[in-house]
Structures are given as structure tokens and as C-alpha cells.
Amino acid sequence: MSKFRKKCNRYYKFGAPTMAKKVGVYPYFMHINSEQNPVVEMDGKPTIMLGSNNYLGMTSHPRVKEKAIETINEFGVGTTGSRLLNGTMELHVELEQRLANFLGMEDCVVFSTGLLANFGSISALLSEEDEWVISDQYNHASIIDGIRLGRFNQENKYIFKHNDMDDLEKGLRSVPKGKGMIITDGVFSMEGDIAPLGHLVDLAEDYDAFVYIDDAHGVGVLGSHGRGTSDYFGVTDKIDLIMGTFSKSFASVGGYIAASKEVCNWIRHKSRPFIFTASPPPSTCATVLAILDIIEKDDSYQRNLLDMALKMKTGLSDAGFEVTDSHTAIIPLIIGSEKKMLKFFHELYKHEPKGVFTNPVRFPATPKGRELLRTSYMASMNADLIDEALEIITKVGKKIKVI
């Protein structure tokens, strides 16, 4: 029998997912049967959704839905083509211009997923043997794999300790001046901590490095009207590329790279993942445009989101849980043992009559001994719901002796 069949069959019988299912601790691919609201339907019962990336709560905003629907009526359900060939509608061009304006950058390239924006931009930019990349150890998988796709010398990598500017400087010193690209998340997805971009851009200036920020979890959340982590630090003019995604605050699927017109032109013509992918459907463009219309005028969504996250952080801390000092939409509940973390996850999920859904985070997504439940918040939540979730989490936490 083919080796490929054999290894898949063996994994299906004896692999970790199958074993976890057998003992009832498998935490993945749970089904949702409702809109992605603060309370969703899972397993036939209402469940408080503390495990989404729906930061601005826009997936079910009436004006956003209306705009997506109008656009389907006018422009159909898809483009069936790459941007390069038959997949550029005026909607795509409008969206790129609006995003560039919003972010304070010169130009923007839209991709069909956020992961592809990283894959496609990083691999296109790392194109010559003598180039270097200096990357935070906790950067997202799509950055790591984007680097692997780059056609440069794969040895030319320095992975710096998470958010450690001394180690970043050590990395910059070890790289030929002017030939390094620094890549970091703006907000880190698991613990919600923020990269120190003020310090980072100073170092970049000293060592003439190119700066690439993945702001997937920062846009919509930080900075004036949600312009993101660079805006929060007031350093947008010192950043070369800002990457972001449509599958979080922008409530759809897709991603973008905002940069100078020269860098965007490079990516449009050199990025294979961009060139060889069909463009986002008209309704995706309309969704993001509708959300930009709202948040450019009105920052109350962003403010309520941060209020709700702060309220939960304070509540959890007061109840005796270990939480970090996060200032974003992500509040991690540090548990420190995989077994206990999974038990906590399941007890919260199964809680009657209303469950609480969180994201279980284990090694290697977090270091051993730092296993955690990631919780995240939405602008469409209110204080009563936070109180209700807090009460359930506290009750369950006491029951299984996390506190």
C-alpha cells in the first residue's frame, strides 16, 4: 500500500485527535448554527462566544449586511478570476484606495485571505540571496511559512525573543546594514500583547531596516478609530508595510498589504500567491467598505469593545484568576497545565443552561507551563453579558480549582 495511504490510516486510528475524541477531550471543530453574535447556538443551546475575532461585532450589523446584499444583486456572487486577468472590479480598486486612506499609507493591495497576504507579500519581498529577515519568535504561522516560501538564503534569519528589543538589536547588529526586514505582529493573537513599535522603529532607523507589521488583531481595535497599532504609537510614517485581515474586525475573509506605491507595485507583479488566486467576491469588498463607512465616522464600537475587555480583565483578576495586563480585545486566562486547561474549556462549554466558548491554547502555540484559555470580546457585547460570563467562569473555575 502507498506510504501516504498508510500514514493517513495509521493517524486516523491512533493519532492524537482520535485519542482525544475517545476520551472526550477533543476541543476542535465545534459546530455553530447561528450568526456570530455575542451569544451563538452551539450543540442546540445558547453559548456566550468568547472565542471569536469578531472584535467590532460587524458580522451581523444591519447596514453591513444590507450593503453586502445590494452588491450581490448588482455585481453577482463572484469574479471567477485573478486580479491580474478578469478579476479586478472597480469595487476592488475602491476598496484598496479606501484602506490606504484609512491606514495613512500611500497604496494598498487586497488579497483573498489574510494568510495569503502574509504568504504573498513576504515571499515576494524576500527575493534575493543576500537579504535577511529578523522575526519575532511568536509571529503567526503565515509569517513563518511566508518566509519559508521566500527565494532568499533561508539561513539568513534571526528569530528574536518575543517583544525583546535588546534581542532585536542584537539581530540587527548581526545583519548587513540596509539588508534586513523586521517582521512582527502588532498585537499577538494568543495573549493580546502589543509589540513596542515606538522602540522598534527607532532601531529600524538606526540599522536602516525595512519594517513589516502584521496588524490582524490591531486594526479596528487600537489607534484612532481603529487605525491599528502603528497609529496607536504614532509611528505609521516609519512603517514600510502594514498587513491586515478582513476575517477579524472587518467581518469577512481576505487581507491586505498597505505600503508605498512602489512596494505595492512590486507585490502586484511579483507575488505568486496574489497573481494565482481569484479575487475576493463583490460582497466581501462591500462588507469591508460598509465597515469603513461606519468606523471612520463613529468610534463608539471600538470604545465599547475596549470597555468590555477591560471590564472582563478586571473581573477575572478580582476573582483571583491569572490574567495579563492586556490592552486589546484579547484577554488570556493563564492556566499553566494542559490537562486542567482542557477540563476548564469543556466545563465552560458544557455549562447549562448557557455555555461559554473560549479558545484552548496549548503547546506549541504557547510555551509549556503557560497553557491558557484565550478569551476575546466584541463591540456588540454589553455589561450584563460580561457579568453573566464572569459568573459562569468564576463558578466553573472554583469547581475545578483553577482559583
Next chain:
Amino acid sequence: MSKFRKKCNRYYKFGAPTMAKKVGVYPYFMHINSEQNPVVEMDGKPTIMLGSNNYLGMTSHPRVKEKAIETINEFGVGTTGSRLLNGTMELHVELEQRLANFLGMEDCVVFSTGLLANFGSISALLSEEDEWVISDQYNHASIIDGIRLGRFNQENKYIFKHNDMDDLEKGLRSVPKGKGMIITDGVFSMEGDIAPLGHLVDLAEDYDAFVYIDDAHGVGVLGSHGRGTSDYFGVTDKIDLIMGTFSKSFASVGGYIAASKEVCNWIRHKSRPFIFTASPPPSTCATVLAILDIIEKDDSYQRNLLDMALKMKTGLSDAGFEVTDSHTAIIPLIIGSEKKMLKFFHELYKHEPKGVFTNPVRFPATPKGRELLRTSYMASMNADLIDEALEIITKVGKKIKVI
């Protein structure tokens, strides 16, 4: 100045795209301002669309639009999460089951783009040092890059001559028995030619190879009710994986891998591009489900598509053009010189009062001396439109002396 900025600036000033724009022969990123119908609006005038992948013409089908709209009303505009965590709706599970049934496979995994389906499946499967891949020289870029992402010995590759089963056998002989995976497109995107799967699966059996078919351009077009290239040859039970996309016959963006439950389980848990991407929006699932509802019952779309392509092939050939004996929705017009091909493209595009849009294909997408205009057809075209397009192509072809 940073090397990255320098190279982008230089390319913006002196790169091939800029030079092509200066002399007015740049053929990319043309804007469409209408639905992707047989006649679209480009540059403010009606243009016959012979350069899409909208084979079944479903992007503007009333029932498809209606179903997408209903789903936005009921489930919102996005999931904001990966399938693994909070992005699995019952709609995704239903879609996977329906696709598996339609294709005659046991299970199916849905991805957020077709390119990611190849990236994610191939890189997940090629996971051990001693595995081999045997790949057609004209396979799509997403296959080539998926192989590059695999964590196997990158030397373990045999690229066989396009559709050449003798060379494939040579490759299989050079590989340890049972350790090779054959990858080929079912229908090739540029010339619309079909891989000889009958012969290929016999060889696979002889050498105990795993078989992976990218049927992006075959599904909807070939086989009973559009079940694709494997069905066309009656060899579905001898294929291990069938990959397809939603951005062609299925009128949206996304992709899938259909395979055994063991192989799908492997991909669901091992594929980083799958695990780290947000799931397709509800409206994408609804679009594909609505199209499956239609084509499972009614094969008149597929039949009309093939009739229209055949009518054009015959007409072009009768007019004296060099076309291949394609039996798919893609009819290539072989020009054989880049300069002439680009001139032909622009004259067709600028034709008044109605233009014709085609896809210019140059080296390296086609060998030097085989530069061509790719034309493709839609089920929603009728004989009058084909006659009209044929008349314009013939007139322009004579004017610039292609015939």
C-alpha cells in the same frame, strides 16, 4: 536606504510593467464594472467576456444570488475564525458532505481559496524525508509552491513532460515503490487539454503511487453533470485526492480536497494553511450549495457550455486560426509571437462599439513560440453572441495578419 525600498523603487521606475504601460501594451488589471456576464462593462463600453472562468455562468444566476442573500440575512457576513476554533458552521459541514457525495469520494475538506487547497494539502501530505513527488511540468503555480512548502527532501522530485505517460513511467521507475505521489491538473488552465487519467491510474497502480488531481478547470465542465475529469474517464475510485476550486464553475472563492476520511482527517489536523485561515463566509457556502442543487438535477448548463466552446473552436478553425483540439471550456488561439499576441489582445479589447476580452498568455506560462490568447466560454452564452465574437476576432485577426 534599505535594499528592499531600493529594489521596489527601481522596479517601479524601470520594471517591465512600467515600460509596458509607457508604450501602451500593458494588458493587466483591467477594470470591470458589472456582473461577470457574457457581456461585461469595461472602459465604459460593452465587452464580450472570453477571459473568465465562469464556466457555468452561475455568478449571476437568480437562484444562486437568492440563496447567498438569504444566508447573509440568516447567518451574517462572516465567521471571523478558523474551522478548528470558532469558524465551523453547520453550513460548512453540509457543504463538505454534499461535495463528497457529488464527486463520489468519501469525505471533503473545504478551504478559503483554491490556491490554499493545493498549498495546504500538498504541503501537509509531503511530510517525511523519504517521500517523492512526480508532477506534470505544466501544473499550476499553487501545486509548485505547495511542493516547495512540503517538509520532505526537496530533491525528491520528478517533473514529467506534459501529459507524457512514458516520461511519467520513467519517473515512477526512478522512485522507491509505494513512496511516490503523482500530481497533475485534470484540465490544464492555459490550453484546456485533458490529462490522460485512464493511462495514469494504471501506471499508479503498477507502481503503487498516490494520485492527486487538481480539477479546478474540470469540475462543472467534464463528466456526468460536471463531476469532473476523473468521472469523465470513469476512474474516480482510483484517485486518492481530487482538488477543486469555487472560483470557476462554483462562482465564488474557495476550494476543496475530496478524499478518503483518513486522508481528510490528516489534512484537517496537519495542514497549516488550513488551520491558520478563517473559514469561508456563509454566503460562499450557500453559493456552492445552490449551484450543486442546480447541476445535480440539470445538466443543460454543462451541455450548452460545451456546445458554445465547440461552436467557437469550429468557427475559429474554419476562419483559418490555429486552435487545438480542446474538448473543454477553454479554447486557445495560438499566435506564436509575444508582440503579435499582445497586439491582437489590445485590438480585440479596444474594438468598437463592442470589445472582446481574452487572456494574453506569454512565456513562462506557455513555451516561447507558443504565445496564445486563452479564450473560455460560459453556459450563459448563446449562439448569436458566439457568432458576434467570432466575427470580431476574424476581422481583427485579418487586420493584424494573424490569418
